[in-house]
Amino acid sequence: MVRGKTQMKRIENDTSRQVTFSKRRNGLLKKAFELSVLCDAEVALIIFSPRGKLYEFSSSSSLSKTIEKYQKKAKDMGSKTAEIPMQLSKGNTLDMEKKIEHFEVCRRRLLGEGLDSCSIEELQQTENQLERSLTKIRARKNHLIKEQIERLKAEERKLLEEKRKLLEEIECGRGLTPVSREPPREEIRTETMDVETELFIGPPKR
Structure with a gap:
């Protein structure tokens, strides 16, 4: 029969909990004894039951x-553990001081100061670094100038477009504003006249 896996949680039933405690306690004491005998180890075991009863084992x-x-x-290990961070902190502080000093020397050389103690190789390195820095600075400056030129061109195109629209509006306004001076054409009225005519044959009468 396969034994089921025991869940690691508190046993709620008092009787079952007490039985399990007794079995596991005896097994733990047995394992401690076997470890001390087989491996010649110094083993000490202290157990307090749920009711406060003491159970202990010592191989010495x-x-x-x-x-x-x-x-x-444990005290010695704690002291050593506390010393390690102090040593690391001191080492980090020294490293930071060296880095700061190195950066300060490089900064002074880039400014043209403290060059008397420099060798030819160090001066060449400083010169190369300055040339690389100047190349980057010029490239950035040219990029900004191009952006500014493009922005000004865009503004110029916008202003020209606005000017064109204003001129068109002015021209349209001039074509509509003047009033025509020609007199209005009056309607020609035609009067219908009745004419009497007689038809006769012969010379006309006087």
């Missing part, structure tokens, strides 16, 4: 001596 003659040995060892 006295459990107190083992506890004192543990406390002393």
